[in-house]
Amino acid sequence: MADTPVPRSEPGKPPFRWLPYGAALLTVAACTAMDSLLYSHTDLANLVMVYLLGVLVLAYFQGTGASVFASILSVVAFDFCFVPPRFTLAIANAQHLFTFAVMLLVALSIGNLTAWVRAQAEEARARERRTAELYALSRELATTRGIDDLLGAALRHISQHLESAAVALLPDEKGKLTVRCGAASEFSLTPRETALAQWAYDFGQLTGRGTAIVPDAEALYVPLPASGETVGALAVKPLELGRLFSEEQVNLVEALAHQTALAVASDRLTDENQRIRVREENERIRSSLLSSVSHDLRTPLAAITGSASALLKDEGSIDPAGRKDLLENIRDEADRLGRLVSNLIEMTRLEAGPVELHKELHHLEDVVGSAIARMEERLAGRPITTSLPADLPMVPMDAMLMQQVFVNLIDNALKYTPASSPVEIAAEAGNGRMTVKVSDRGPGIPPEDLDRLFDKFYRGRLHGPTGGAGLGLAICKAVVEAHGGAIWAANRQGGGAVFQFFVPAEPATP
């Protein structure tokens, strides 16, 4: 029966259960009462049948022990009440001894057979329940991704089905188990209990409550065995204090654990595949970076080396204007190299992990101003206008990174537009955000470039003679997004491109 304690799990003998024997007593009494009504109308053999019926019913409902007890009791009661001489245990006719023997034998057989049939039926039902439960879990596991969600589903099934609290423990890098998910507050994971969980994980063996290993522990510890490895352990603790799990429940938990373990292992495998794919992608990007960067580094280097060696070799054949030209070339190319290296460093830093922003309240005007100041030489008289409302609030931002955004956007405009065409910077605040536009009157952006413009190493179709590594806009995107904003590009009415971004603007309160 469902709540029979697991034999091997006994910390002591189970308490003696009186109910079946009381029921046996009552049943035999009832049979005797019925027989005394029938006594005058029928012969002894039929009275025996009534007792046998009683034993049958009892065996079905109360099991073997009660039916054996009732069988013996029936024989005694029958003898005492009905076999002449009545109301003594003595027998007048020796053939009645044979009747008793057969009656006892038949009663015992009926009892045993009935109890066995009952047990079979119980087991079949339990099997069915278990199958249904396993099926339900496996269906849920099949549609769940991620180790935490998988374990969560398994714990839900287990605690529901076993009326218990459950947690999952997974090993850390050193193989030491720690609680990964579940109702940890229900557990007092003392060193002893933790050691049991560890044992279950290390040796792939059931431990704890009701098992051969520390049977009086608080919880039952079930390993999570996948093919060839144990991925962790479950701890299951009955909600009702002092209750033990039945063998069936233990079997069910083991089956659920197995299924969960397989799901977790396969999820990890998927994760691993994902990581490998990402690694391959990174590898691809890295090599494209290398070829792109090495080209972009070598070009200015070649120009610098060439110009410098020309000046060194010169013995008066280059006129002063030519010399100045060469010198300016050296300086400009070195600047370009410097910008490229800065961008590379910046990108590496932004990609190294979650960007640590030094957000403080700043006026956009200050940030734009220092960006323009940094670009002063490159601007070389290019008209650049700023329209920043005087009441633009201070906005929390990382000034250095935001300045880089403006430098890169202005640089971008300088690269892709004719030398005298104006660059405009405008901003406005509203709806909890500050929106900034950097616009030019250049050739605009080919529609097919719009989506990929901010990708790393992507260079537009129109990339000019002073192309960079395709990092500038990617850095802008990374910075703006780290601020919780977004950046995009569009073509302007009347020609030219506009790069627009927003960042959240908390109401400034200095």
Added chain:
Amino acid sequence: MNTEHPPLVLVVEDEVSIRRFLKPTLQGEGFTVAETESGLDALAMAAYQHPAVVLLDLGLPDVDGLEVLRRLRQTSAVPVIVLTARGRDEDKIAGLDAGADDYLTKPFSVGELLARIRVALRHARTPGEDATGGPYDSGDLAVDLAARVVRVRGAEVHLTPHEFKIIALLVRRAGKVVTQKQILREVWGHAGHDQAHYVRLYVHQLRGKIERDPARPVHIVTEPGVGYRLRDA
């Protein structure tokens, strides 16, 4: 003490390529140049040769540049200009906190270098930075600290007391970088990090009053991540 003697610039830098262009450039400008790549040597040379200016790279092979600066400051008030690599803003601030007068970010142009040295030498000649000197006059901005008068394009501008204190501080250190912390300390009397935006707010207001286009300031220039600099007259 001997004004006819060309001023000595002590270059403390371990990169040969940097020294290679610094030395002839400085000599060409009429300075004498002493060089070392060791922080410890630099301390000894500063003590015995009395340089007029020290150019100090922070990344030295033997001693941390900041440590050199601290030890130097225990005995000498010589102007120190720190050389830092780009993107190391915390170095600049640490250098200024440790007593540097100014900084230059590599790569820098010769023009920038000479301008910084000029400013440092001028401030060194007027010991005690609070020496009022003459009235500040640069382009359309004129500040007379003694009379507490600020004029823009000839018209007097009314400043609040805090604004005036800030412009006064910048004028006294004209051409030199002034950190936000220094402004907080000198104008408000204390320097909590979380109050830096007060400085920015007041500078913003100040620019609104004295700059033609506050988004492209010509007088109060932002040194990103560090502070402000009043462009040299």
